[in-house]
Amino acid sequence: xxxxxxxxxxxxxxxxxxxxxxxxxxxxxxxxxxxxxxxxxxxxxxxxxxxxxxxxxxxxxxxxxxxxxxxxxxxxxxxxxxxxxxxxxxxxxxxxxxxxxxxxxxxxxxxxxxxxxxxxxxxxxxxxxxxxxxxxxxxxxxxxxxxxxxxxxxxxxxxxxxxxxxxxxxxxxxxxxxxxxxxxxxxxxxxxxxxxxxxxxxxxxxxxxxxxxxxxxxxxxxxxxxxxxxxxxxxxxxxxxxxxxxxxxxxxxxxxxxxxxxxxxxxxxxxxxxxxxxxxxxxxxxxxxxxxxxxxxxxxxxxxxxxxxxxxxxxxxxxxxxxxxxxxxxxxxxxxxxxxxxxxxxxxxxxxxxxxxxxxxxxxxxxxxxxxxxxxxxxxxxxxxxxxxxxxxxxx
Numbered sequence: 001x002x003x004x005x006x007x008x009x010x011x012x013x014x015x016x017x018x019x020x021x022x023x024x025x026x027x028x029x030x031x032x033x034x035x036x037x038x039x040x041x042x043x044x045x046x047x048x049x050x051x052x053x054x055x056x057x058x059x060x061x062x063x064x065x066x067x068x069x070x071x072x073x074x075x076x077x078x079x080x081x082x083x084x085x086x087x088x089x090x091x092x093x094x095x096x097x098x099x100x101x102x103x104x105x106x107x108x109x110x111x112x113x114x115x116x117x118x119x120x121x122x123x124x125x126x127x128x129x130x131x132x133x134x135x136x137x138x139x140x141x142x143x144x145x146x147x148x149x150x151x152x153x154x155x156x157x158x159x160x161x162x163x164x165x166x167x168x169x170x171x172x173x174x175x176x177x178x179x180x181x182x183x184x185x186x187x188x189x190x191x192x193x194x195x196x197x198x199x200x201x202x203x204x205x206x207x208x209x210x211x212x213x214x215x216x217x218x219x220x221x222x223x224x225x226x227x228x229x230x231x232x233x234x235x236x237x238x239x240x241x242x243x244x245x246x247x248x249x250x251x252x253x254x255x256x257x258x259x260x261x262x263x264x265x266x267x268x269x270x271x272x273x274x275x276x277x278x279x280x281x282x283x284x285x286x287x288x289x290x291x292x293x294x295x296x297x298x299x300x301x302x303x304x305x306x307x308x309x310x311x312x313x314x315x316x317x318x319x320x321x322x323x324x325x326x327x328x329x330x331x332x333x334x335x336x337x338x339x340x341x342x343x344x345x346x347x348x349x350x351x352x353x354x355x356x357x358x359x360x361x362x363x364x365x366x367x368x369x370x371x372x373x374x375x376x377x378x379x380x381x382x383x384x385x386x387x388x389x390x391x392x393x394x395x396x
Contacts, residue, residue: 008036008060008068009048018047018070019055022381023110025068037062041168042137044071044079059115059134063168069115069132079138084145087113092149095121095375103187104375105207106150110385111377116167119146120203122186122195124153127203133167143176154178156197158204173198185266189217189238192266194259206234208372209300212336212390215368216298217242219334223295226250226287228280228325233260233273235298235336240269244296249275250283284324293330298338300390305341314344315352322356326395334367335393342387349389357393364395 010018014029025047030036039045041061046054047068054075058068071079091112095104107119109131116132126146130136136159146155155177164171175198184195186205197204213235221243227236230249237260240247247269249260257275264273276283280301299321304314322337329335339349350369357364371378372388379385 005044005046005057006035006039006060007048007054008045008058009052010050010055012050015049017381018068019049020381023070023115023379024066024382025058025070027062027065027067030067032062032067036060040137042133042135044134044138046075059132059137061133061167064133064166066132069110069134071113071115071134081141081144081148084114084138084142085148088119088145088149091119098374101187103207106375108376110379110382117142118203119150120205120207121150121152122184122197122204123181125156125180125184125195125197126150126152126154127156127158127197129158129161129203130169131161131163131167133169136164136167136169147177152178154180156180156203158197158202161202188234189214190241190267191237191263191269193232193234193237193263194266196259200259201231206231208340208376208388209234209338209390210373210375212338212368212370212392213238215370215392216296216334216336220244220296223334224330225296226294226298226328228283228297228299229301230260230275230298231256231300233257233263233275235300236260236273237263237267237269239296240264240272241267244272247273248294249273250278250280251275252277252279281320281324284321284328287328288324293328294333295330296334296336297325297329298336299325300336300338300340303341304339305343308343310341311343311348314341315348318344318349318352319356319359322353323359324356326357326360326362326393329362329395331396333395335364335395336390337393338388338390340388342384344389346386346389350391353391353393357395362395364393366391367394368392 009031018025045060056073116135118129120127159172186193217238220239225247230251236247264270
């Protein structure tokens, strides 16, 4: 295979990070020859240092800023079904040690040695998302490896994430194998949630907040709970199952709230749960004005900073949310503030939350500062991929 695999050479001034273990090589770090420019995006290449010594295998995309995504540091490795299956089996073994039920993210891209690839498991359903040209090109190989290792009843491709545009990829959502169960469900925290792997956000469910939802649920017995930006009610429904006295779910997406209402029924807590379609800021203004207070407030907005230029306005929005949610959190209550914007770093997010609490004249203690769960590992050289931040305050 090595004789038929094209080569890409690192230039003299670049590539040092890649050689130290970083999984990416940028376009200005390689010798961009005419042959390199003409390569099909996603081609498997042998990577050479500037002296011409082979240092590994990678996916090459000449049209992307991230030109190289390292696959293996052994330059003779065949990137085939057996290779993908071995990486998948290793990732699965770790999940098996951490979780008792088959509901988790099996593969989290670079951190699991499969750059650009996401595989989520919902019982007998596997959902695959390729976010790089390389993984998109080798999708038949990935699907076969998933068949061999997971043996799911159904495999869905959810290739509709915004980051695919950066790789020059089209959107595609389809069932590639088997048949989806009816209904398809997610089981978490003693609750059941309807799953829409073909049309829901991300791959159908947000596994990343699992531990944060469990933490809030432990504090929920007898509490009055507000789940703001509730989506399908992951936080609120589990709080109700854990014994909350009442749960209000607010989101501006009607279909998501309809799914949340179904989850409340399936989980046996429909009598405790109310849903309200509204803009979060408008709803908060009304709650502050009317003097409403909750024992637990969860505020998990969508990404406010989708690029670096958005960081300034996003910081103001996070500060405003912290102020307004603190105003409706009862004395002795709990407030969770979250951000999924990787451009908003943890220190800056914490600063905006502290300022917002100060604006509301609220004191308290930080009970928990966390990110995504362990099925969303972070590559040692990609700290920026630790996108999720959740801070839980007990307010005096």
